[in-house]
Amino acid sequence: MRTPRLSPATALGPGSDLDQVFELAQQLRVDSVRASTAAGSGHPTSSLSAADLMAVLLTRHLRYDWEAPDDPAADHLVFSKGHASPLLYAMFKAAGAIDDDELMTTYRRSGHRLQGHPTPVLPWVDVATGSLGQGVAYGVGMALAGRDLEKRDFRVWVLCGDSEMTEGSVWEALDRAGHHRLANLTVLVDVNRLGQCGPTELEWDTDAYARRVEAFGCRPIVIDGHDLEAIDRALTTAADGQGPTVVIARTVKGRGVSEVADKNGWHGKPLPQDMADRAVAELGGVRDLRARGPRPPATPSADPVTAEARDTRPPSLPRFDVGDEIATRVAFGAALAALGARPDVVALDAEVGNSTHAQDFREEHPERYFQSYIAEQQMIADAVGMAVRGFRPYATTFAAFLTRAHDFIRMAAVSQIGMSLCGTHCGVEIGADGPSQMGLEDLAMMRAVRGSTVLYPSDATSAAALTFAMADLDGISYLRTTRGAYPVLYPDGETFPVGGAKVLRRSEDDRVTLIGAGVTLHECLAAAGRLAEDGIPARVVDLYSVKPVDVDVLTAAARETGALVVVEDHRPQGGIGEAVLSALAPDGHVPAFAHLAVTGLPGSGTTDESLDAAGISRTHVVGAARRLVGRR
Template structure:
């Protein structure tokens, strides 16, 4: 498009942003209006995209990181001819595809859910990494950011990572409109402040008047030919641009314009301009070819193997069989054993350093391109990235998260390293799967199983060695459990997972010597839970005791309790969990101090079945 056409397209995008927010009675038109010219130039002159084939391997990728400016995005879709005016005016209504903040669950042209600010650029880094190192395709990744969200630390994790990886296929467009939700942003219209920050991370920067369409066009062209560095186009804009009562005024964030009809008239009225977006070039995206047959490592019952060791070897084997598997590490691969994958498949291993938000975001970005990511760190450190996990679920993303060094069983490192909240937070994620294996063969089987699941999958592994209980050909369906000990005389059922399974078996042995028969269940699938087996055990034995290396809130005990929320009577239930703040001690001392070792289980079992203890 020429200058006049670009100006007209920008005007139309503003008008449609005002109209859609007015129809909804809510939304963010002023934030959309500031970036309208930036979007117009991109859509008309620089984006290469086939809307009929959103999965085209040559498509450029666009992320609206300032997701509250969704009226602008939907107005652009109207200009591209994929959303009509009638649908545009369904914005934010029940059943509409045009949600308040965009999600790929509704529209196929959206890469990732945004609205939780500071997420678009980190996910864009993941997509750009896929383009450079995995797809080896020439597509560009465009991310439109607001200046308010640049206060998020995740943005600077992304900026540093992009600079370190020399992602010259990544272009961040910064809409510096000076105003946030409650007033001016930190740096206002000081474009130099933003330039200094991005340049410090190795970015090429271009400062521009964001309402001069020719200048914006030149800036995009400069970004496209920059080699060896990502580019930040830093654009000075005005919130509410084009409407005198709204332009550069505070107090209008997140509100439709009071006189929307007047604003539309002032902007020149509704338009019907259509844009023919440039087609992507023919592109082939070749994933690494695997064998197709997973040959998992095998261990003999009785061996002592840490589940983290089993995980590393199983992931490497899975990577050999399936060429779409990639691994991302938070600089702890030697401890989590993800380094086993790195040694066998270095071209599909990504070191994200100690930047867990960027690690999870990169996994989400790679998943959008058809890769199968496993993001691995200590269970405790995934709490830092939880908002990215939550938003990945909103996106409908399929990623695997692995948390090692869980619970007090890690020993002397102390509470800062102990994942004691991870089961609860992962169970709370919509549509998630949560798995906690207790031995090596079980771990290997579950690593392979997670590759074919949907949604967010979480696997919890342990630091210390544990006895292999199961044979290598044993099967562990997701949603199942294993009854390790059972008889017709059972007085109670102990439900355990991970490190507490051998403790439960030892307690059962001790109680058996006292004439108390105990059923033991290995509940390796914490979500979904095997409700039928738990209900049967409750009916048979009359009482349940859960034991977990986790805080009592939201973990194994609550998962078991959820099996009895269908209205039937709840059995007698005792829950052993980590209820105090641990310190530094040996693993066995930690388990005893927390009251989740074999001795503690046996004591609780005696009380639960009301057996007298004879000295």
């Protein structure tokens, strides 16, 4: 085994010889062991296997200025195998971004930024990782943004583990990379053979990985992941502009520490202190080397996209006439196309743009329209990658199909990403297509996302206004739209503040409040008319903002009418009804309450038949209101 030959003052860079790079790799291993042992948790063996790959990348290929992490020309590094955070943080230490004290005393400790899996609380981290199978997908989004939107030549490097290569999202991502010929994307797969519970699916069958990668239109390069010369050649080749490259590196889990190397049962386990001491000695002792790779090319002082967006006049809302029957999805498409006047807005579609009307944007702004095909996880990942680069993505598909991308949405919130989502064709309202197409869980899913905003317009005017509003909201915002056309309720110029609600019918004598959104608001209006004929005045509330809700409007309705009927084209769990009750709970005033929602398994039928069969039609609203009023 080699012994350290470099002094602590030695600075490694692009001109360093491979013996020096070897010393850096050993330092990365040592610090990975030390940090995880000091924390009492972590994944040192997963870090040891990839240390040689990262040492070569850090010193010779990653074009990055550690003092200027927001440099728009800089490369990007995504640790898809986020559990190898000890290795990433050891790299940060080697680059001088953090010091040894922070690494050794704050890793995985409460209230500190070196968390168990990396998040953007660190300025050198673009996206949160740790939910395996997402890093390549994010890399594709960033690479698309760099090449097609920013017209920059930065590279995106992604480190993957071999276990996560069984995730379908990895292959969705590689399919997109191959389709788009993303020559600015390089994926490094750390094939260390062992997963959490034993050998991986393919173990060290690197040829099998290569065949699969090539089948998806990417260039595979198979190497020994501990041969520094081979690593350097592979990364040099990857940057030749010929296409997306996947470096398939055969490695040894726990490399350099004989007591754990290629031994099962050590995943996610720190080395006990005595073993850690022996491991550090075997690796040649503690070092304090500094490494800086090539710097990014010089760029203008201001980001052109941001500057252009700032100088552009605000787009104008599309207009609709009261009484005209227009689907909210149609209004969304028109508003999105108009919003494209802002150069930071991009639209992403999952091959249903002619139904969702997202493709209206393509007709006006084709250079900022991205077709993800039927790959909803990749669509969200592309949106995340573009948001990282300063764009405002609008990603749209049927509400039912967004549920399959929930983990990507959840992790986008962990990354504190700002993006806008639209789910169309929601609920049983779509009728004949049947239950596979009916989004009935999406409100619950989106309400549960940290920091999210959930909007549910009932007419074209509100849909357009809320589409515009989402462009400037922090976090993840979601707009739920319906398939069918319904009368425009609000005149041009009506405002719809996020967190608000509209009271469409009211009187001092109201005995019940009907609360709806989307199609059920129209059912509530019709029901209120029938109730009025029976001498039961009813208030009607348009709860277009589901999260946050208008607590004042709801509290006033509860106190003044004493009875609420909430009607929603959604499952009862996690939807509008629970949002209303949660809003009223702190006040302590619990009115008579009825909740009409979809509880059974819907089938095909007309819209009217489907609403009635689900118990959310105007007839059922009238019945529920009468029962509440009768009990009072």
